[in-house]
Structures are given as structure tokens and as C-alpha cells.
Amino acid sequence: MEKALRSVARTVHYGKILIVGDPVTHEPRLHYAKLPPSIEQHQVLLMDPTIVSGANAMMAIRICLDHGVSEDHIVFVSLLATPQGVHAIQTAFPLVRLVVALLDSRIGKDDLLVKSGYGVFGDRYFGTEC
Template sequence: MTSAFPSVTVLDHPLVQHKLSLLRDRETSTNGFRRIAREMSLLMCYEVTRDLPLTMVEIETPLERMQAPQLLGKKLCFVPILRAGNGILDGMLDAVPVARVGHIGLYRDPQTLEPVEYYLKLPDDIQERLVIVVDPMLATGHSVAAAVARLKEAGAAQIRVVCLICAPEGLTTFTTEHPDVPVFTASIDRCLDDHGYIRPGLGDAGDRLYGTK
């Protein structure tokens, strides 16, 4: 489903939306939240990779030889934004187990709400791969925008972003800085509150994934 933001796609598949409601529920346990986030990210991965290029190769079935489709060229690279991004990485890898994985460590300064980088590790051939940035929340948009900027500096030419929920304020920030980068999400929520949290949201994704406060 398209949105008010041209580069943003809202995934309205019934299973995605159902699982998002379970994640939002404050009664969902840490274990349940972790499991559902993994299931949901697997479903979202199907959508974000829908247009991957294919080539035909010859294989032999138990009955005969045939031409069969296979992914063309270099495979994907998933780049979670630490730490919460790891919570939806496993579901992506369930769908594409051959993908490479990079990591970007960012935290949000509680006063300025600006991102601070503390870790970066990417595959050497990042420029040859479709890079999918994964992070549960796109709130102010600053962290995801900073992560994408660093990936571009490293040579990544094809980048997409996957997040569970977004705030319109954050999407405005992100799409202004990176209008060339598609965003895939399950929901564009109402707004940010005074503390930079998405409303109605689902709480702090990292805390709910790992049982911290």
C-alpha cells in the first residue's frame, strides 16, 4: 500500500498487521515479543525483496533437466542498527540465509535526540550488494538517516530500509535527506511525543526485545 510519502510503502498484509497488533500489546511477554518480531520481519522480507533480479540456470530434477530461476549476481546484505535492529535481523536471515550481515552501532543522545555512532562493520563488497537497513522504529528519523549516510560513504549504491513502525515526523526527516532510499514499514503512526517516542507505538523496542528498562 502506498502512503503520503512517495518512497514509503506500508505493508498491509493481514498477517503483518495482525502480528503488529500483538507487538503493540503491553501484555505481550519478552519471549513473545521477540518471537513475533522475528515472524513479522520474515514476512516483511518477502515484500522488500519482491523485485530481486533473476536469471535462468540449468538444473536436473529427479526426472529431467530444466531451466530454473535463480537470484542474479551478488546477494543481499542486511545491516541492523544496534541494538534493537538485531531483533528483526533473524527473521530476515530465515528468508535469505546466504545474505551477508553488517552492523552499525548508534545511540540516541537523550538531550539532543541526535544519533551518536560507536560501531561500524560492513562487508568489503558492500558496493556490489543490495543493502537492507533494519531497525524496528523510525521515530525522529535521525538514526536511520545517519546510518544510510554512512553506508553511502562506504560505497553502498542500492539501499532500502525496513522498520516495523514509523512516525510521520521521522519520515519527513528521512525522506528529505534520502529521497532515493525506499522505506518499507507496517505502520505510519500518529506522531512523536515530547520525549521522541512514537504514539501509539509499541514502547521501546530494544527494552521489549531484551527485557531491559
């Protein structure tokens, strides 16, 4: 998603947040964050290809808020999301705008992955298998 955005928005400042769900507890863990200086003065576009529980997205939003970004200046973009994840984000952060291409409610009970027939997004994108 970033490559496509960079091709049309060359003058935009970019940051990176890497949040990975723990494989056992499924709790989000922050691994890396580097945000542009003066981020609080800008609109922020957060991108993640999938939203399942919404926990990773909510952590990313919280990081932006902790850096002074106003909740109504955040737009979260996702290609595939579950209604549960969208509801969780909207409940916790009602002023954050969500843009989702497809809602799908089929989630694996053990691994909390979307089971839509699309496969795990990373596997589909990179041509690998779980």
C-alpha cells in the first residue's frame, strides 16, 4: 500500500509503525515507530491491509494520539476488515475516519486470521504460503 501511495503523493512526509500480534495471546506488540517531526500539525493516514480484531489499529492510533495528533486528523485505510474490528475502532476512537474496501466476517477461531478465501494478505501479496 505504501508503494502505491508514494507513487501519487511524492511530497508527503512518511513515518513507519510496526505492530505485530503475539502469536499466542494475539495482543499487539509495538516493534518499531518512527514518525515525522511535527506530526501533530498534519493529517495522518494510517494504512494496514487487514483489520481483524482492531487491536493493532487501535495501538497505531494511540501512538499517533500520544504524539499530539488530533483524533479527527487521523484516517485509517484498510483493504479487508471484519465488522468486529471496525466496530472496536469506531467505539474507541469515534472521530477517526475509517476507509475499508471490503468487510468480511469470517475469522479463524484459533489464529484470528480472516478466512475469506483471499488467504492471509501477506501470503497473497508476496506469493508465499502459511
